[in-house]
Each structure stands twice: as C-alpha cells, then as structure tokens.
Amino acid sequence: xxxxxxxxxxxxxxxxxxxxxxxxxxxxxxxxxxxxxxxxxxxxxxxxxxxxxxxxxxxxxxxxxxxxxxxxxxxxxxxxxxxxxxxxxxxxxxxxxxxxxxxxxxxxxxxxxxxxxxxxxxxxxxxxxxxxxxxxxxxxxxxxxxxxxxxxxxxxxxxxxxxxxxxxxxxxxxxxxxxxxxxxxxxxxxxxxxxxxxxxxxxxxxxxxxxxxxxxxxxxxxxxxxxxxxxxxxxxxxxxxxxxxxxxxxxxxxxxxxxxxxxxxxxxxxxxxxxxxxxx
Numbered sequence: 001x002x003x004x005x006x007x008x009x010x011x012x013x014x015x016x017x018x019x020x021x022x023x024x025x026x027x028x029x030x031x032x033x034x035x036x037x038x039x040x041x042x043x044x045x046x047x048x049x050x051x052x053x054x055x056x057x058x059x060x061x062x063x064x065x066x067x068x069x070x071x072x073x074x075x076x077x078x079x080x081x082x083x084x085x086x087x088x089x090x091x092x093x094x095x096x097x098x099x100x101x102x103x104x105x106x107x108x109x110x111x112x113x114x115x116x117x118x119x120x121x122x123x124x125x126x127x128x129x130x131x132x133x134x135x136x137x138x139x140x141x142x143x144x145x146x147x148x149x150x151x152x153x154x155x156x157x158x159x160x161x162x163x164x165x166x167x168x169x170x171x172x173x174x175x176x177x178x179x180x181x182x183x184x185x186x187x188x189x190x191x192x193x194x195x196x197x198x199x200x201x202x203x204x205x206x207x208x209x210x211x212x213x214x215x216x217x218x219x220x221x222x223x224x225x226x227x228x229x230x231x232x233x234x235x236x237x238x239x240x241x242x243x244x245x246x247x248x249x250x251x252x253x254x255x256x257x258x259x260x261x262x263x264x265x266x267x268x269x270x271x272x273x274x275x276x277x278x279x280x
Contacts, residue, residue, distance in 0.1 A: 002069070002149045003113050004140065005037035009183065009219065013043050019217045020044055023179045027215070028052055031175050033168045033182045035066060038153065040181055045156040053161040054178075056171040061109040063165040068106040069150055070157035078147040080107055086115045086138040091125045114140050168198065169205045176209060180216040 001010050009016060020040070024030050028051065032041045035055040045053055057063055068077050084090075094112055099105050115137050117123030126140060127133040164171060168184055184206065185198050198206075210216060 001037060001039060002146065002153060003037045003065075003110070004118065005113075008037035008039050010037070010039040012219070013039065016040065016217075016219070017043070017047070020181065021047075023181065023215055023217050024048055024051060027179045029054060029178060031171075031178045031180045032056065033171045033175075033180055034184055035062065035163075036183065038066065038069075040183070041161075042153055042156055044181075045160065051160075053157065054164075054175070055161060056164045056166060056168065058165065058167050060165050061105055063163050064102045065106040065109045066157075066161070067102060067163055069153045070161040070163070071154075072158075074150050074154045076103060077107060077110075078150055081110070081146055081150075082143050084111070084141075084143075086111070086141050088125060088129070088131055088137055091115050091137055110146075114146070167202060169202050169209060172206060172209045172213065176213045178215070180213060182206070182210075182216055182218045184218075 001008060020030075020043075024044070030041075030044050030048065030051045030053055032044075032053075032055040035041055035057045038055075041053065041055055044051065055066065068074060091112075094108055094115075097108060099108055115125055117126055125131075125137045127136045131137065166174075168182070172180060172182065184203070210218070
C-alpha cells in the first residue's frame with residue numbers, strides 16, 4: 001500500500017473483486033470517483049490490463065501525487081524518498097511549507113501521509129510533538145517498500161490513467177453512464193479524517209445521481225453494529241445492500257487520537273443491480 005488512508009480497501013479487495021469484475025464486464029473503462037489510497041484502482045488495473053482508467057478526488061495534493069506516479073518518471077520521487085529520513089523538525093517544516101511545483105506538492109503529500117497519525121494530518125506526527133511515545137515519527141517510513149510499490153504503480157498506470165480534481169458528486173454526474181466505483185468519505189466521521197470532506201447536501205446529491213447511474217459499486221459504513229446497518233447506507237444512497245452481511249468489522253481510527261467516541265462499524269456493499277429501498 002503506497003498511501004495510508006482511513007477506510008483504505010486493501011484488506012477488503014478479495015471480497016470486492018467479484019463486484020468489480022461484474023462492474024467492468026462488457027466495458028472498456030473503469031472510473032474511481034474517490035481515488036484515495038488507490039488500492040482499488042491499482043488492483044483493477046493489475047487484473048484488467050485492457051481497461052482505460054479514470055480517477056478523481058477533490059484533494060488536489062492527492063491528485064498531484066497520483067499524477068507523478070502515473071506520469072513519465074517516478075525516479076525523482078523515489079530518489080527523494082530513499083534519501084529522506086523523517087524527523088520532528090522536518091515534519092514541522094513540511095507541514096508549514098506551501099510548495100507550488102507538482103513534484104514538491106506530491107512529495108509533501110506523501111511525506112505527511114507516512115509520518116502523521118493514521119495518515120491523518122490533523123492527528124499530528126506519529127509519536128506526538130514530544131516524541132515520547134513508543135512509536136516515533138519515522139516508524140511508517142519504509143523507503144524500500146514504498147519505492148517498490150510506487151514503481152509497480154507506475155508500471156500499471158502510466159499511459160492508462162486520466163485524472164481529474166473535482167467534488168465526487170460532480171464527477172459522478174459527468175460520468176453517469178460509465179462503470180463507477182464510488183467510495184466517498186465516511187458519513188459523520190469524515191470531517192475528522194480527510195482534508196476534503198463531503199457535506200450532507202453532497203451526500204443527498206450523490207444519492208440522487210446513483211438512482212440515475214447505470215453501473216456502480218459503493219462500499220458504505222453502517223455505524224453502530226447494535227442496530228440495523230441501514231443508518232449510514234440509508235443516508236448515503238437509500239439502497240438495499242447487494243451483500244447484506246458486513247464485509248469487515250473494525251474500530252474507527254479517530255477513536256482515541258482525535259477525540260471521537262468509539263465508532264464500531266461494518267462495511268456493506270451496495271451495487272446498481274439492487275436498487276430497492278430499505279423497508280421502514
């Protein structure tokens with residue numbers, strides 16, 4: 001995994017693949033409306049080498065990173081990763097910096113992603129600003145593995161990927177007839193987790209668009225496993241899960257560091273082949 005992202009689907013890929021395979025069957029393209037960590041995009045690129053790839057995110061720094069990975073060369077980025085050793089001072093400098101060149105923006109995004117708590121800039125550096133914790137700011141800095149993953153990503157994406165930077169609902173509206181994988185920021189928790197959040201109005205708009213879209217797959221978070229898992233799903237799209245059981249249970253990364261209460265949830269799968277609303 002190149003980037004550390006809350007809700008990254010790396011561990012869920014074995015369960016996602018049947019849905020994604022059905023999604024792209026008969027199509028020549030794949031559209032990822034919220035690229036995030038890129039786990040689903042890279043896995044789909046690897047397993048379907050003939051597909052044209054399209055990806056979007058509202059986070060411009062994230063898009064600049066993926067532009068470098070899918071561009072002409074990743075060697076400058078890889079060399080900088082190899083030669084960098086994170087420190088608290090460097091973390092502070094990176095956080096305060098405001099680069100303007102795409103290569104610098106991409107490296108800054110990568111650096112802060114690998115050195116912040118759970119990849120969350122708002123969470124501060126791993127180990128805190130005192131660095132008295134067991135884990136230090138460089139604990140997730142694994143240059144050789146990262147370089148290997150970036151080179152592999154470059155091999156899969158170069159010449160195949162077209163990127164855009166816009167709100168996810170706008171991207172869905174522009175590609176409503178295309179096969180779409182839609183993994184939006186978590187509803188209710190996204191404000192604490194992502195640089196670019198979605199408003200309630202945007203979720204409602206996404207709901208409206210999905211009723212018109214032809215082919216899509218949406219993994220959603222059902223909050224509070226003690227109740228019906230319809231809560232987040234119903235707010236997001238109001239659709240019955242194609243896969244009624246949870247894909248995975250896990251504790252939300254915001255629980256301890258960002259001041260949120262415990263947030264246990266289940267990932268549910270929604271697919272365009274099942275459009276019935278939840279019963280009352």
